[in-house]
Amino acid sequence: xxxxxxxxxxxxxxxxxxxxxxxxxxxxxxxxxxxxxxxxxxxxxxxxxxxxxxxxxxxxxxxxxxxxxxxxxxxx
Amino acid sequence: xxxxxxxxxxxxxxxxxxxxxxxxxxxxxxxxxxxxxxxxxxxxxxxxxxxxxxxxxxxxxxxxxxxxxxxxxxxxxxxxxxxxxxxxxxxxxxxxxxxxxxxxxxxxxxxxxxxxxxxxxxxxxxxxxxxxxxxxxxxxxxxxxxxxxxxxxxxxxxxxxxxxxxxxxxxxxxxxxxxxxxxxxxxxxxxxxxxxxxxxxxxxxxxxxxxxxxxxxxxxxxxxxxxxxxxxxxxxxxxxxxxxxxxxxxxxxxxxxxxxxxxxxxxxxxxxxxxxxxxxxxxxxxxxxxxxxxxxxxxxxxxxxxxxxxxxxxxxxxxxxxxxxxxxxxxxxxxxxxxxxxxxxxxxxxxxxxxxxxxxxxxxxxxxxxxxxxxxxxxxxxxxxxxxxxxxxxxxxxxxxxxxxxxxxxxxxxxxxxxxxxxxxxxxxxxxxxxxxxxxxxxxxxxxxxxxxxxxxxxxxxxxxxxxxx
Numbered sequence: 001x002x003x004x005x006x007x008x009x010x011x012x013x014x015x016x017x018x019x020x021x022x023x024x025x026x027x028x029x030x031x032x033x034x035x036x037x038x039x040x041x042x043x044x045x046x047x048x049x050x051x052x053x054x055x056x057x058x059x060x061x062x063x064x065x066x067x068x069x070x071x072x073x074x075x076x
Numbered sequence: 077x078x079x080x081x082x083x084x085x086x087x088x089x090x091x092x093x094x095x096x097x098x099x100x101x102x103x104x105x106x107x108x109x110x111x112x113x114x115x116x117x118x119x120x121x122x123x124x125x126x127x128x129x130x131x132x133x134x135x136x137x138x139x140x141x142x143x144x145x146x147x148x149x150x151x152x153x154x155x156x157x158x159x160x161x162x163x164x165x166x167x168x169x170x171x172x173x174x175x176x177x178x179x180x181x182x183x184x185x186x187x188x189x190x191x192x193x194x195x196x197x198x199x200x201x202x203x204x205x206x207x208x209x210x211x212x213x214x215x216x217x218x219x220x221x222x223x224x225x226x227x228x229x230x231x232x233x234x235x236x237x238x239x240x241x242x243x244x245x246x247x248x249x250x251x252x253x254x255x256x257x258x259x260x261x262x263x264x265x266x267x268x269x270x271x272x273x274x275x276x277x278x279x280x281x282x283x284x285x286x287x288x289x290x291x292x293x294x295x296x297x298x299x300x301x302x303x304x305x306x307x308x309x310x311x312x313x314x315x316x317x318x319x320x321x322x323x324x325x326x327x328x329x330x331x332x333x334x335x336x337x338x339x340x341x342x343x344x345x346x347x348x349x350x351x352x353x354x355x356x357x358x359x360x361x362x363x364x365x366x367x368x369x370x371x372x373x374x375x376x377x378x379x380x381x382x383x384x385x386x387x388x389x390x391x392x393x394x395x396x397x398x399x400x401x402x403x404x405x406x407x408x409x410x411x412x413x414x415x416x417x418x419x420x421x422x423x424x425x426x427x428x429x430x431x432x433x434x435x436x437x438x439x440x441x442x443x444x445x446x447x448x449x450x451x452x453x454x455x456x457x458x459x460x461x462x463x464x465x466x467x468x469x470x471x472x473x474x475x476x477x478x479x480x481x482x483x484x485x486x487x488x489x490x491x492x493x494x495x496x497x498x499x500x501x502x503x504x505x506x507x508x509x510x511x512x513x514x515x516x517x518x519x520x521x522x523x524x525x526x527x528x529x530x531x532x533x534x535x536x537x538x539x540x541x542x543x544x545x546x
Contacts (some may be wrong), residue, residue, distance in 0.1 A: 049357075049516070056513040060457055063464030070467070 011069045018065035020059045025058035082127055085187060087118060089180040096179070100172070103481070103492055106291050106388070111168035115176020118161055123180055125153045254493055285474060287390040289313065314392035317379045350374060357519045362526055366519065369409065374515040377402065381466055381507035385500065394467040396459065403459035406518045411451070414525040426525070454521055458514060465510045469503045472496075 001009075033051035037044050093116035101109025129150040132143045164173060193199050203210050293306035305312065328343035336344055350371040355363030377393060384391030392398045414423045427435065429443030473496040481492035 052509070052513065053516055053520070056461065056509075056517070057457075060461040060464075063461055066468060067460055067464045074539070 004076055007072060011072060011076070014060070015069055016064045018062045022058045022062045026055055029055050029058060043044075079127070079131075081187070082123070082139060085180060085184050086120060088187070089116065089183045092183065093120075093176065093179050097176070102285075102387065106286060108169060108172045111164075111172035112176040112179075114164050114168060115173040115182070116179050117176075118157065118164065118173075119180045121157055121178040122154070125150045125157065129154070185201050186233060285390070285470075285477070286388065287313075288388050289390075291388070309390070310395045313383065313390050314398055316377060317383055317392065318376065321375060321379055346375070347371065354515075354519055358514065358523055358526075362523075366522055370515050370519050370522075373402070373406070374511050377462070377514055378508060378511035381511060384466070384470060385503065391466050391470060393462055396463045396468045399459040399463040400455070402462070402514070404454035406458065406521065407451075407455040410454075410518075410521045410525050411524055417525065417527055422527075441543070454517075460516060462510055462514055465506060469506055470498075472499055473503070 029051060033047050036047050038049075093113065095114065097109045097113035099109075100112050128146060132147040132150060135143060154546075177542075202212050287309070289305055289309045289312045293302045293309070296302035304401060324339070325343065328339045331338065351367045353366065354367050354370050357363070358366060379399070380392045382391075383389050384394060414426065418426055427444055427447045428440040429447065431437045431440045431443075476496040476499065477492065477494070480495035
């Protein structure tokens, strides 16, 4: 397996692995936020704000893999 | 019938002509779309002026001075219109202009034919029986299919070089034009891959929708200002967005009224909503000071994100340079706030983790690099998140637009199904969310830099907060 084959195999695979990780993270965040809203509906606005911030942080990890893919795509 | 019929014709022609011109501009050639739209507008204006002329000539009160003035206006307008038509014929493609000119006339004929057909007995006989109606629809579809097939075969045989070249070179989202060009470019140009790391290569022109500035630069290829425009296309779009926002702000605040209406009302709603939102994060004491900076950030980023959805425009935030500039602005501003509010010693104290006892001082050498790295990571994560999301959205649109071209069996017909429209709601949501995330994170970075009050210990004040709690 030469360099190009390894890269073209690894780039999509890397995105997939990153997506699995942040997918699990997003699921946990959503679960926690939904439970908190269900328990305390009057705090919905605050919980949603915090949820969106943390979800953005978790989602950014996949975006890093995505950006890396685009930076290395020309080397394939 | 009568004037009401003409008004309906105008409305139908406007919508139909707009959609057709957009399709022609996207799938065939941008200048063709412009010519088609110009022809349509010319024809519509012509119809409108003729209508005015006829009305002012044959109206009951035709001898009144107002009617005379209208008559003179219509005649002068027709003369000006003919002059404009001569200029347009010199500048643009005559065929597309003629097609655009014929569009309202065709709409009139089709509408009249439909009125006649819908009242006829044959139509009633077909429609009232459900099997006959289905059969008629299927026959119509089959005739269209075979006619298109015959048409494409004919064009393919006639001039395969000319016809195919026009399609592949012109269709912006055509996978046959874009795909083979890519590996060659990557394999052939060693310098390009070497420079790619620095320039953040993803702005590959073969893989994106065409945009206005790029087309203008391409039409004037070789001139210095065109090269400049092509190179700084992204800057051009971000400046354009800034100018538009400035214009809106100027128009809204030009004559402020106590009871706002229209634009002023809208802008005041947005500004008040942003002020409430940011004050909710930063607290009523510090919040109002930072509303101008953070609110401008939000509106600017949102406008740049959404600008890419307009045909022949481009999202400036889908380029790493713009997002890095925004994130660096936030970084410098946050450090400036830290120096101003805490003083140099206070800033150092903050970076050391605010040590107050022996444990704190022992941990300080570890806390300093952690805090410095954290500060440096903030602009990187801010810029990469915004860039990645918006760029990903653009790529999604391009991929589905080329799918819409490739899914049709008639490769020679420069036409595609606009598959990307399905994703517009998702992209509207995503653009809004990313602008909000950028703003919220910036305001939280500011909040962490501000001197902490005793009751809202957050983030960096963990050790101190734990001490107070005990």
